Amino acid sequence: MAHEAVSNTGSGNTELVRVATSESRLARYGLIGLALGFVALFLVLPLAAVFTEAMRNGPGEFLTVLSDPETFAAIRLTLLVAGIAVPLNLVFGIAAAWAIAKFEFRGKAFLTTLIDLPFSVSPVISGLVFVLLFGSHSLAGPFLQSHGIQILFAVPGIVLATVFVTFPFVARELIPLMQEQGTSDEEAALSLGASGWQTFWYVTLPNIKWGLLYGVLLCNARAMGEFGAVSVVSGHIRGLTNTMPLQVEILYNEYNFVAAFAVATLLALLALVTLVLKSLLEMKYSEQIAASRRH
Amino acid sequence: MEVRVQNIRKEFGRFPALNDVSLDIRSGELIALLGPSGSGKTTLLRLIAGLESPTEGTVFFGDEDASRKTVQQRNIGFVFQHYALFRHMTVLDNVSFGLTIRPADRRPSNAEIRRRAGELLDLVQLSGLEKRYPAQLSGGQRQRVALARAMAVEPNVLLLDEPFGALDAQVRKELRRWLREIHDRTGHTTVFVTHDQDEALELADRVVVMSKGKIEQIGTPDEIYDTPNSPFVFGFIGQSNMLPVRIENGQLLMGDQPVGVSAPGEADGAAHLYFRPHDIELLDGEGSISGTVVVTRRVAGTRHVELDIGATGTKVEIELPPEKFTSDRARIAFRPTRWKLFRT
Numbered sequence: 154m155a156h157e158a159v160s161n162t163g164s165g166n167t168e169l170v171r172v173a174t175s176e177s178r179l180a181r182y183g184l185i186g187l188a189l190g191f192v193a194l195f196l197v198l199p200l201a202a203v204f205t206e207a208m209r210n211g212p213g214e215f216l217t218v219l220s221d222p223e224t225f226a227a228i229r230l231t232l233l234v235a236g237i238a239v240p241l242n243l244v245f246g247i248a249a250a251w252a253i254a255k256f257e258f259r260g261k262a263f264l265t266t267l268i269d270l271p272f273s274v275s276p277v278i279s280g281l282v283f284v285l286l287f288g289s290h291s292l293a294g295p296f297l298q299s300h301g302i303q304i305l306f307a308v309p310g311i312v313l314a315t316v317f318v319t320f321p322f323v324a325r326e327l328i329p330l331m332q333e334q335g336t337s338d339e340e341a342a343l344s345l346g347a348s349g350w351q352t353f354w355y356v357t358l359p360n361i362k363w364g365l366l367y368g369v370l371l372c373n374a375r376a377m378g379e380f381g382a383v384s385v386v387s388g389h390i391r392g393l394t395n396t397m398p399l400q401v402e403i404l405y406n407e408y409n410f411v412a413a414f415a416v417a418t419l420l421a422l423l424a425l426v427t428l429v430l431k432s433l434l435e436m437k438y439s440e441q442i443a444a445s446r447r448h
Numbered sequence: 449m450e451v452r453v454q455n456i457r458k459e460f461g462r463f464p465a466l467n468d469v470s471l472d473i474r475s476g477e478l479i480a481l482l483g484p485s486g487s488g489k490t491t492l493l494r495l496i497a498g499l500e501s502p503t504e505g506t507v508f509f510g511d512e513d514a515s516r517k518t519v520q521q522r523n524i525g526f527v528f529q530h531y532a533l534f535r536h537m538t539v540l541d542n543v544s545f546g547l548t549i550r551p552a553d554r555r556p557s558n559a560e561i562r563r564r565a566g567e568l569l570d571l572v573q574l575s576g577l578e579k580r581y582p583a584q585l586s587g588g589q590r591q592r593v594a595l596a597r598a599m600a601v602e603p604n605v606l607l608l609d610e611p612f613g614a615l616d617a618q619v620r621k622e623l624r625r626w627l628r629e630i631h632d633r634t635g636h637t638t639v640f641v642t643h644d645q646d647e648a649l650e651l652a653d654r655v656v657v658m659s660k661g662k663i664e665q666i667g668t669p670d671e672i673y674d675t676p677n678s679p680f681v682f683g684f685i686g687q688s689n690m691l692p693v694r695i696e697n698g699q700l701l702m703g704d705q706p707v708g709v710s711a712p713g714e715a716d717g718a719a720h721l722y723f724r725p726h727d728i729e730l731l732d733g734e735g736s737i738s739g740t741v742v743v744t745r746r747v748a749g750t751r752h753v754e755l756d757i758g759a760t761g762t763k764v765e766i767e768l769p770p771e772k773f774t775s776d777r778a779r780i781a782f783r784p785t786r787w788k789l790f791r792t
Contacts, residue, residue: 337532340499343519344526345546345601355549359536 203421207414218412219419226392227400228419233308234383234396235376238315242372246323247365251357253324254331255339268324271317279317280385283310306388311396314382319372326368327361334360367434374427378420449510449604449637450475451496456505458491465491467661469505473605473639478631480648481641483658484684489641490609492658496639497607498522509604525598525636527608531590533582539593540565540578546601568596571630588619595627599634608640612647624651645685649673657681679790682722689764691721691737691757692792700789702757708736708783718792723784725752725767731781738781739764746770755780 176184207215218224252258253265271279287294287304297304304310338360342352358365380398387394395403397416404413451473458466466488473479481489494500496507498519506515514522533542541548543565547556556564569575572592582590591611598606611627612620628651631638642648648655649669657664657672657680665672665681676682683690693700693707695714700707700721707721708731739755742763746752750767757764766782 337528337530338534340519341526341528341532341534341597342545342549344497344499344524345549345597346520346523347545347549348520351549355545356534359534 200421203414203417206410207418209414210411214411215415215418218415221412223392223395224400224404224412224416227395227397227416230308230311230393230395231377231397234311234315235373237312238319238376239369239373241316242319242323243365243369245320246327246368246372247361249324250327250331253328255336265328268321271320276318276379276381277385280314280382282317283313283382283386305386306390306394308394310386311383311394314386315376315379318379318382319375322372322375323365323368326364326371330361330364363434363437367431370427370430370434374424377423451605451637451639452508453492453496454506454508456492456495456502456507458488458495458500459503464661466495466502469661469663471656471663471666473637475637476635478628478638478651478653479640480652480655481639481658482645482648482655483643483664485643486660487658488661489643489656489658493607493609493639493641496605497524497526499526523601523604525601525603525606527591527594527598527606527611529610529613531582531594533590533593533597535582537581538578539569539574539580539582539585542582542593543568543596543600545597565596565600568600571599571633572596573626586619587615588623591615591623595630599636603636606636606638608638610642611640612642612644620647627651649685657684659684674786676722676788679720679722682788682790687725687765687767688722689725689766691762691764693719693721693789695719695789702737705737709787711789714789719789720792721784721787721789723787725765726750727784727786728766728782729785730768730772731783736781736783737764738779740779741777744773753780 175181219228249264249268253261253268284305285291287297287310289295289298294305302309304313338356339352342356343349347355377396378398379396380402383396384399384402387396387399389395389399389403391403397420401413401416401420404410404416453469453471453473456466456469457464469488469492471492481492483489491500495502498514498517498521502515506513508514509522534545537545540562544561547561547564555561566575566578569578572595574589574592574596577585577589582593585593595608595611612623615623624647640651649672652669654666654668655672656666659680665677667675672681672685676685679690682688691702691707693702695701695711695716695718697716698710698712698714700709700711700719709721737757739757742754742756744751744753749770751770751773752765752767753773754763754765756762766780
């Protein structure tokens with residue numbers, strides 16, 4: 154912490170010793186003020202606007218708008234998609250992190266880079282990839298369609314796009330954690346006679362549980378909030394393939410501001426809940442990380 | 449149980465970590481694998497455990513070929529350098545882990561598991577700390593939990609990787625003595641890896657000195673210290689001096705000066721003379737190694753004297769009882785009383 158050993162508030166000359174890393178009062182308050190002002194302008198203000206806009210006609214109207222069948226369908230679809238995508242990425246994420254952190258193999262660096270791909274590619278492109286794969290001019294699309302399987306403009310396409318976009322969250326969170334923990338805990342369990350599954354279940358999983366939960370939270374927030382990729386593959390069929398973010402856009406374009414902001418409120422709430430949970434976890438998690446370092 | 453390692457070779461990529469290593473470990477023995485880092489000692493330990501598999505060669509547990517068995521089937525106890533305690537489990541759960549995860553037909557009852565874990569914690573003097581988590585223990589305590597956990601499965605052989613490596617000097621010494629006591633009481637065949645020669649010489653029944661993936665010498669601590677069989681062992685264990693000498697008619701010469709040591713029957717030629725700083729006697733005058741005093745240091749009960757012995761600029765260090773050395777002495781002449789020649 155930057156503490157001044159001797160305060161410089163009296164006559165200007167009493168500033169005898171100052172900790173090397175501390176700045177002058179002016180610089181400190183200036184920096185803090187700048188940061189707070191920035192946060193207020195770009196984060197707090199828009200969020201507050203969303204809530205006030207949604208509540209403009211009172212809470213009664215707010216609830217009525219949310220119970221609109223199409224909006225309700227959008228909420229249900231979003232929950233469904235997240236409910237499929239998040240568990241899938243939970244499993245994929247653990248598997249990928251496990252492989253990268255605990256084994257040496259050819260192409261490991263390539264796989265690590267590949268996992269980051271969804272982060273670096275624009276979400277619109279992520280959506281287009283699936284249009285190219287399953288569209289009417291692709292190889293797979295007509296074949297699947299002739300067997301009665303609809304991918305694009307239907308729930309499977311939305312799930313696929315969401316899985317793609319949210320893939321890195323769990324893996325990214327776990328890889329550094331698992332690398333730091335190394336393999337000796339697992340070796341200890343094996344040497345005591347534990348099977349592979351027992352080792353995973355009783356040793357590996359408890360060691361990564363906080364990081365895992367954190368990754369799942371982020372993954373879930375993104376899965377529910379994803380717009381770009383889902384927008385490309387969904388087809389915007391009302392009451393059928395619209396997720397919450399898409400529904401917000403439609404309502405907004407129809408000048409139905411209260412409804413648009415009401416749905417937006419739900420998404421914003423999700424973000425807030427995620428943030429709060431994340432902070433709580435980080436507090437807990439940091440203790441565990443510290444403990445594991447002391448260990 | 450006795451453990452035999454036969455002609456083991458282990459390569460990591462193209463780099464041979466162990467090269468044709470054979471070792472017989474008797475039942476109930478306490479053996480130290482001693483060597484500098486990179487000598488292959490930890491690799492050998494992990495091969496015995498089954499945590500690594502050999503490129504070539506066989507590991508026998510008793511008369512049984514254990515090479516093809518998994519680490520689980522070998523039933524060993526392994527204590528890791530950094531303990532690898534399960535941080536989310538209490539001390540008691542850590543110690544009972546090996547028993548609780550057994551399939552139902554081989555698992556003792558819960559009461560029995562708790563009784564055995566309690567007994568072991570008693571043995572390692574940690575009774576009362578059952579409910580603590582590893583993070584709440586000191587380094588020495590964690591070490592003892594790790595040992596209790598490894599012993600809980602009644603292992604065929606107990607393997608310890610640098611068991612005291614992460615502890616401070618005081619705790620190290622205590623734990624060393626204590627480990628010896630535990631070993632004498634339980635009689636487990638035990639192999640431990642160390643780079644600390646004091647630890648190996650003080651603790652082990654036999655010491656295996658390793659270097660560059662090979663075994664240099666196997667012997668009791670006395671044999672290793674008194675009769676090292678290679679320049680490496682001589683240099684690695686304890687303090688030693690090396691002088692380039694020439695043998696002529698059974699006499700050792702340094703330059704043209706006789707060293708005061710005769711080696712009857714040795715063929716003429718060049719050799720290296722090794723001797724320990726305390727294995728010398730002071731002489732007056734000719735027929736000895738003599739040199740000027742460079743620096744002296746008092747270390748506990750002895751005085752270490754560094755001598756510059758002229759011609760080749762070689763320096764040797766000798767140890768004297770303090771009363772034999774007065775500070776006004778500028779030159780000292782001596783000859784080794786115990787020594788060994790290695791031909792060059």
